[in-house]
Amino acid sequence: MAAKSIISRPVYGTLSPQPGKHHLFVADAEGALAISDLAAKAPTGFFGDAHIIFIPGADGKHVAALEALNPAQFYQGPSFASALPRLKQTLANAHMGLRLYLAGTEGLIGQAMQAALEAGIDHTSIQTEHRGSLARRVQCVHCKGITENVTTQPATCSHCGLLLLVRDHYSRRLAAFQGVCINAEDRSEIPPTEEIYR
């Protein structure tokens, strides 16, 4: 569970059914379990107006459990990038009354929220629940490149190669944590690397 450290560091809640006419879920991997838990609390017929966009990930689990909820629409894709056009199209055609639920890794929640913000949904009206990996999307503040699935502290920028201190400082606009060069004074100084964002 993510703890609040500085004000920009996102914190997540527990999905709960909201009043609404349509319900859009975006989840990856173990995020499916958050949807199953919500389903146990949801009124009858709730998923009759639901659309689930699911990225199962490498182990491909949980698809059957989500299909069993009988959502009006169910989509599964190999990556968030592959699901993004569908998400954007759904948001562009949606009306007020659509509620958004995001569950899974921080990278998934952050990027889906980024698309939602662009569509005019306030971040405070989105239901979120963190499940699974703590891996981070990190923007190198120097070259601006984004590195996905960062699990270590410090981490190497996959674009410019600088060694980055991964901060809790988060940008909702970029859907990324900020990475700042950890040895700018003396590049030969290499602090030990720990895997802390599993």
Place this chain on the structure above:
Amino acid sequence: MSTGTTKLDVVVSDVVPVNELVTRFHFRRRDGELLPTFSGGAHVVVEMRDGGRTRLNPYSLMGSPLDTREYTISVRRDDAGRGGSLFMHRSVKPGLEMVISYPVNLFSLDLRAKKHLMLAGGIGITPFMAQTAQLAAEGGNFELHYTCRTATLGTYADVLRERYDRRVRLYHDDRDERIELDRLLSSQPLGTHLYVCGPSGMIDWVRDHAASLGWPAETVHFEHFAAPQPGAPFDVTLALSGKTIRVGEQQSLLEAIEAAGVDPPYLCRGGVCGQCETNVISHDGKFIHNDHWLSEEEHRSCGKIMPCVSRFEGRSLVLER
């Protein structure tokens, strides 16, 4: 001096009857300078010196925020009210020097919205006059649904239709025209924000429907323009200032506190902003809570009162003022 209520010395530059109930007042600065910038939805508090008593009533600014040479307000005459609107209608003439507060906005547009859906009832149209002018100037996407009792009482309906044509939809009570609220709210594109100003019954109706149709609370904006209600006189002890005061029938508790020379903070004087929240030290009697600030739980626990709109009936009331 209260929070955010720096004063402006103005002169009444024009008084224009709009219909049988509504009159428009124009104010300019006495020193000839421009008035402070404001945004659509802002109000000013107008000081009314009526013989020995001073009333402070809030009114929405209805002119274009792009023109700060003058401020304009529209006042609906309320024959059963506490006398503020009657004073404006009877005693305020061009050339009168008055004092008003700086503008304060408790009903501002959320400019992140993709679209602004506005619902006005009666004199609740006034903040939308300024908001539509602001949005129209920047190419904003808005739609205004305006309910009035009759066509002749549809204050500024003609002006709005002329300015914005089909972006304004009128509903007349006497012709049984009603907003199809469910359909209207369900057909709005994602990213729409909803604004409602009118009688409290209308505000509750719209908020309830919006909530049940899945409009997040952050997208629903509302402004009550309820004035303080008159009521039976009551006595209050102000513990910190060591004074005992009587609140008159036509006076609000806040006005009575101010008349005793105590100067609590305030902004809206309409029970919504929370500035004048006051702790109750002890009481023997019943509160008449009229505010939209305290929670139901706080109303029940009798620990706080909003003196701008709420009253008291009973033997004794001691406040932390």
